[in-house]
Amino acid sequence: MAVNTGAGSILMRRIILTFLLVIILAPLGYYGVTMYLPQSFPKPGKQVPIRLGSGTLESIQILHKAGALPYPQMFRMAWILAGRPVLQAGLYDFQGHVSQENILQRLIHGQSRPLNVVIIPGWNLSLILQELRLKSPYLNLHGLPTGDQAAQQLAAAGIGAQNSAEGWLFPDSYRYVPGTSALSILKRAYQRMNNNLQHLWSQRAPGLPLKNPYQALILASVVQKEGAPPAQQAHIAAVFLNRLRQGMPLQSDPTVIYALGKHYQGHLTSQDMHVPSAYNTYLHVGLPPTPIAMPGLSSLQAVLHPIDSQDLYFIAQGNAYHYSTSYKQHIEQIKRYLQPTARTLS
Incomplete structure (x- = not known):
């Protein structure tokens, strides 16, 4: 009896090809499921701060510990495949159904909740410092002075002039991200006031x-x-x-x-x-x-x-x-x- 070796060879090649496809496609399928299948965040959702200066691995770890990234290794792989972009600092809100891919895109583009320090016309320095300490979450308060000499200390640090910071902070809304230095916001406010004052003075009556x-x-x-x-x-x-x-x-x-x-x-x-x-x-x-x-x-x-x-x-x-x-x-x-x-x- 003659054995049909050709048919057996074709069958074996099909088995091997199927096995290889499974080996190749299984990780891709797993990647797709972990990255694109949305997870559900129970109400009221989850809020995760990524502070200024946090590295990529640290940011991934923070998100994982907060329960936002169930598959941190897959997230890291997706970040590498995306070209290792910078993950932006910010306060991120996750509500409803959100995928890990969506989280990655949010961090790449800095789509975070806006945080603002608001200086109201007529506020004095003491009240502003109090607002920074008590009502401006996630700010880095390192070096922010306290006490009766705060105005002089800020001026010595380049925030203010004439030996005082009183009056030198321009009333406006100043956006920040978690980890931003409170002193850097005051510096921005001082520069705004100084620029406006010099411009108006040059055009005075x-x-x-x-x-x-x-x-x-x-x-x-x-x-x-x-x-x-x-x-x-x-x-x-x-x-x-x-x-x-x-x-x-x-x-x-x-x-x-x-x-x-x-x-x-x-x-x-x-x-x-x-x-x-x-x-x-x-x-x-x-x-x-x-x-x-x-x-x-x-x-x-x-x-x-x-x-x-x-x-x-x-x-x-x-x-x-x-x-x-x-x-x-x-x-x-x-x-x-x-x-x-x-x-x-x-």
């Missing part, structure tokens, strides 16, 4: 009784803390500038409040008005020694472009402001408009 940009910054902080709406700030700035020209004290309540610091109880008493401080503009003629807060752009513009006015006094009732050129007229307006909640400049 003529004849201002201000010697340099720093004096403009100080007065802008006083105007800011007066709390007037932007539409009134240029008029209030004119009042203070006129007082400086005539050698009159500014007599601004916010400077007294700043002088009192932690001792301020929410309202000024007659005793408070005599607090022995260089910041007390009822006792001392001229500008305070430093700004008393962070002025916004509108108050800076108001000081450097005040309205044309001879007024020396104002009173305020809510958003209604009344100005006068003489003390006699000022007293008459107090009698006419002043309510228990009104503020005065006398």
Whole structure:
């Protein structure tokens, strides 16, 4: 009997080919399942911080420990196949059904939750430092000063000028990622303020009784803390500038409040008005020694472009402001408009 060796040979080749295909395709299938099959994150999802400076292996380990990467080795292989791109720092939210491939793409493109430090016009340095410490998660607080000398220490570190950081941080929103240095954010805010101040100073109105940009910054902080709406700030700035020209004290309540610091109880008493401080503009003629807060752009513009006015006094009732050129007229307006909640400049 003749044996059909040709058919047996074909069968054997098919078996070997099938075996090789299984060997080749099984890892690919496993890779596809692990990388592209979504995993489910129970509500409210998972939040994973990848800090600035974290290496790739460290980032993968963080994600794995947080339960976001069940197959870290496959994730690393996918990262290598993608060309070893930089994995961006950020605060990453994973909700619902998310695959490891999706996580990889998010980290490559930095698709993280935005984190922001917000500096509000009128905040002083003490409040900003408090916000950084208590309400700005994931910041690197190393080197951030505390205590009464914080303003001087920041200025010595290049954040501020004239030996103080008070007034030098431009109010705005500053984005950061986990691990960002708090000092680097303050540095950005200082650079913004310095650039804006120098630009506005170069275009200032003529004849201002201000010697340099720093004096403009100080007065802008006083105007800011007066709390007037932007539409009134240029008029209030004119009042203070006129007082400086005539050698009159500014007599601004916010400077007294700043002088009192932690001792301020929410309202000024007659005793408070005599607090022995260089910041007390009822006792001392001229500008305070430093700004008393962070002025916004509108108050800076108001000081450097005040309205044309001879007024020396104002009173305020809510958003209604009344100005006068003489003390006699000022007293008459107090009698006419002043309510228990009104503020005065006398």
